[in-house]
Amino acid sequence: MQAREIKKSDALIALGLAICAALMAALALSAPAKAETYSNGFKLAKFKVEVKGWQKMVQQNTHAPENECDISDFSSGSEKFTFATKKPYYVIASYMKGQDNPEFFSTKQLAIPTKAVVKRSYTPRISSPAIPCEDNGGGVETVTQPDCGTKTVMPFEVQLQYGEQNKKGLVLSSYHSVDDPFERCNGAGYMTFPNLLVEANGTNKFIYADLTQEELFDPKFQKWISIAGGTRKEQSGDHWVKATVHWEVSFTRLKEKVTTR
Numbered sequence: 001m002q003a004r005e006i007k008k009s010d011a012l013i014a015l016g017l018a019i020c021a022a023l024m025a026a027l028a029l030s031a032p033a034k035a036e037t038y039s040n041g042f043k044l045a046k047f048k049v050e051v052k053g054w055q056k057m058v059q060q061n062t063h064a065p066e067n068e069c070d071i072s073d074f075s076s077g078s079e080k081f082t083f084a085t086k087k088p089y090y091v092i093a094s095y096m097k098g099q100d101n102p103e104f105f106s107t108k109q110l111a112i113p114t115k116a117v118v119k120r121s122y123t124p125r126i127s128s129p130a131i132p133c134e135d136n137g138g139g140v141e142t143v144t145q146p147d148c149g150t151k152t153v154m155p156f157e158v159q160l161q162y163g164e165q166n167k168k169g170l171v172l173s174s175y176h177s178v179d180d181p182f183e184r185c186n187g188a189g190y191m192t193f194p195n196l197l198v199e200a201n202g203t204n205k206f207i208y209a210d211l212t213q214e215e216l217f218d219p220k221f222q223k224w225i226s227i228a229g230g231t232r233k234e235q236s237g238d239h240w241v242k243a244t245v246h247w248e249v250s251f252t253r254l255k256e257k258v259t260t261r
Contacts, residue, residue: 043095043217046254051112051158051172052084053247055197059188061125063238069133073238077122077186081193083114083156090254091160095213111157111175118193119150122186148185153178158196160249162213169208170226172247173198191232191243200230207245216251224251 056079063073089112124146156178163169177194180187191197199205209226216224229246 045093045217045219047091047093048088048252048254049091049112049160050085050088050250050252051114051160051247052082053172053245054080054082055193055243055245056080057188057192057241057243059186059239059241061239065127065129068130071129072125072127074125075123075186076125077120077188079118079120079187079192081116081118083116083158085112085114088252089113093216095217111159113155113157116153116156116193117150118153118181120182120185120187120193121148122146146185147183151181153181153194156194163206163208168210168212169206170211170228170249171198171206171208172196172228172249188241188243191234191241196247197230197232197243197245200232209247209249211251219253222253225249226251 058078059076061073061075063071065072091112157175159173159175161171161173163171174194174196180194187193189195198207200207207228207230209228211224211226215221225248227246227248229244231242231244233240233242235241
């Protein structure tokens, strides 16, 4: 078995094509058996797919009192979550001549289920104003204690797809995100669980791993490991947040052919 590792490189891409299971299933059923490339340019290959990764986030408030009636807020928080497929997932990659990029689909469901373990912390640091004022009521409201800690979410579904503008770019995103497992432990919007970071700072915004369609459909290689990672930092007023993501996906080509029914 030959194996090759693809490492992440930065390049601007648009978000990937949506997976179209019905269309691809119809093409798969109508394609001749025991063939990988057909006269009309249609290609099929079946893979065992495994996904794993992690994402870290830190956030900080830096609000100092603007006057005697104002409060200060130096609350901070952090989060780390890991995710991985518990067992291999099987997909069919298909490509039609004239189509921009291959698509992935499964006969069972569109998303790839993973197990996620989320650890989040948040520490409120809000002080009372120097003097009681009419606007602030003379104090700070009682803050409900956060329900931070470690929680397991299963399934946490992710979606794998190619970039619309870049035929080399694999994108991984959360698919129909589950609810935030914490009720009173502040997160940081789309840069915190259950959202998976897909854009990084700088000109080359989207985070992706290199894997061309020619490489994916090359039968000489039995396994591919694609790796991606990126960081994004944003500041709004007296609050900043930074998130870093890393993930990898492996494709193992199956020897058996995709057959018709």
